Amino acid sequence: MKQKNDFENLTPKKHIEISDLSLVSVLAGCLGFSILEIKADPNEYPKVKFVFERSEKLEETITKFWNGSLLVEPKNYWSAIRELKSRIHS
Secondary structure, eight states: OOOGGGGTTOOTTTEEEEOOHHHHIIIIIITOOOEEEEEEOGGGTTOEEEEEEOOHHHHHHHHHHHHTOOOOOHHHHHHHHHHHHHHHHO
8 A cells, every 4th residue: 555645646537435334344455456545634533535446347336236236255245344444454
């Protein structure tokens, strides 16, 4: 994961920020999408935003997640949640 300074040029056209932990767990932990950055705002602690590179595949996967048509292995899902929580709090 790169340092925050490397992402000064984040744009909505190229990147997407997601704060829903369950969605991020599926995307990064179960399906292998890369988290580019974890943005923490001290005023909203412990809420953070995870930054992903925008792609058609990512957007299709997010749509499937919210439609309830995406299936993942439950043990991987819970393991991903634990790992993300440890990254947030470290």
